[in-house]
Amino acid sequence: MSDGLKAIVTGGGSGIGLAAASALHVRGMRVACLDLNPPGEPFIGIKADVTDDAAVRAAVAEAAERLGGIDVLVNNAGIGAQGTIEDNPDEEWHRVFDVNVVGMVRVARAALPYLRQSKHAAIVNTCSIAATAGLPQRALYSATKGAVLSLTLAMAADHLREGIRVNCVNPGTADTPWVARLLEAADDPEAERAALNARQPMGRLVTAEEVAAAIAYLASPESASTTGTALAVDGGMQGLRLRPST
Numbered sequence: 001m002s003d004g005l006k007a008i009v010t011g012g013g014s015g016i017g018l019a020a021a022s023a024l025h026v027r028g029m030r031v032a033c034l035d036l037n038p039p040g041e042p043f044i045g046i047k048a049d050v051t052d053d054a055a056v057r058a059a060v061a062e063a064a065e066r067l068g069g070i071d072v073l074v075n076n077a078g079i080g081a082q083g084t085i086e087d088n089p090d091e092e093w094h095r096v097f098d099v100n101v102v103g104m105v106r107v108a109r110a111a112l113p114y115l116r117q118s119k120h121a122a123i124v125n126t127c128s129i130a131a132t133a134g135l136p137q138r139a140l141y142s143a144t145k146g147a148v149l150s151l152t153l154a155m156a157a158d159h160l161r162e163g164i165r166v167n168c169v170n171p172g173t174a175d176t177p178w179v180a181r182l183l184e185a186a187d188d189p190e191a192e193r194a195a196l197n198a199r200q201p202m203g204r205l206v207t208a209e210e211v212a213a214a215i216a217y218l219a220s221p222e223s224a225s226t227t228g229t230a231l232a233v234d235g236g237m238q239g240l241r242l243r244p245s246t
Contacts, residue, residue, distance in 0.1 A: 002220045003028035005120060006067035008060065010050060010107055011077030013037045015176035016126060019212035020074050027216055029072065032063035034107070050077045050103030060110035070114035072219045075104040076126040080178050081140040088140050100144035101151065108155065115164050123159075124218045125152050125168040126211075129234045132170060149230055156228035165227040167218045172234030175205040201242050202235035 007024050011017035012033025021031045021043055031043050034056075038045030044066050048059035064070050078100045081088060088096075104125055115121040128145040130138050149168060156166040173179060173196050186192035197204050214233045217223055232238050 002216075005029045005071040005220075006064075006069050007031045007072035007074065007219065008034060008063050008067075008070055008107075008111065009074040009076055010034045010048070010103070011126075012043065012045075012074075013039055015178065016171065016174060016208045016211050016215075017074070017076040019208035020076060020215045023209070023212040023216040024072070024074075024219060027220065029219075030067050032067055034059050034063065035077070050106055051098050053106050056103075056106045057110045060107065060114075064111075064114045069117060070111050071118040071120050071122070073108060073111045073115065073123045074126070074215055074219065075107055075123060076215075077103055077107075078126060078144075080182075081144075082137050082182075083139065084137065085139045093140055096140050097144055097147070100141075101147045104148065104151065112159070112164075115159075116162055118163075120221050120224075121162075121164040122219045122223075123155065123164065123166045124215050125166070126215070127152065127168040127170045127230060129170055129172045129232070129237050132230075132232075132238050152230065153228050160227060165218075165223070167223075167226060167229045167231065169211055169214045169218065170230050170232045170234060170238070171211045172200050172206045172232075172237040174211060175207055179205070200235035200237045201240045204235065206233055206235055 007029045009021040012021045013035035021033050024031050033039050033043045034046050034048040046059045049055050081096045127148045130142040131145040131149040152168040183189045211233050214231050
């Protein structure tokens with residue numbers, strides 16, 4: 001059902017973004033990946049920095065021209081941050097919000113004229129379990145993802161009557177390059193991985209491919225009646241309260 005649709009994926013060079021681009025491609029979409037280090041074939045790779053509005057507008061216009069339009073935007077580009085509110089200076093707060101929140105605004109704003117021309121327009125934002133659950137040492141990151149969740153709902157309301165659906169995915173801790181770097185920096189990487197696994201009721205990290213499958217569903221015509229929704233892909237982390245195993 002997705003054959004011939006044209007999609008843009010930001011942060012498409014690695015992790016969840018690359019997995020999402022691959023999932024959309026397998027389902028018959030033509031995909032342009034915007035990234036500081038974009039991938040090659042079978043994707044259209046375009047270098048772009050989501051903190052630069054002029055660069056974003058140029059990259060989206062190039063993607064639309066090379067794809068022949070835009071039907072789907074996957075707003076995935078983002079960066080992490082660690083610590084409590086005491087641990088990051090103002091400059092870091094501004095930087096992470098600039099990428100994780102305003103970056104999504106810039107890309108969506110540039111894509112809207114093309115999405116309005118589509119008969120099947122969908123935006124999928126990559127949010128996080130951090131938007132709905134209090135996680136230790138993630139104050140800044142959680143604040144940005146809380147903003148993404150609220151932004152998703154507001155965008156869904158604003159653009160519903162233009163025929164543009166807007167949803168987000170809320171992954172739990174995913175086995176991505178960023179998490180791998182966090183584990184490598186830990187005093188005991190194996191113990192830290194075990195702790196992250198145990199935090200999720202399923203007892204393991206979420207895979208990028210699992211998140212990508214959820215993104216592909218929300219981006220496809222199969223979810224034509226779904227908008228303003230946050231789809232959790234978190235191994236039950238948000239909603240389940242299991243008794244300790246014996």
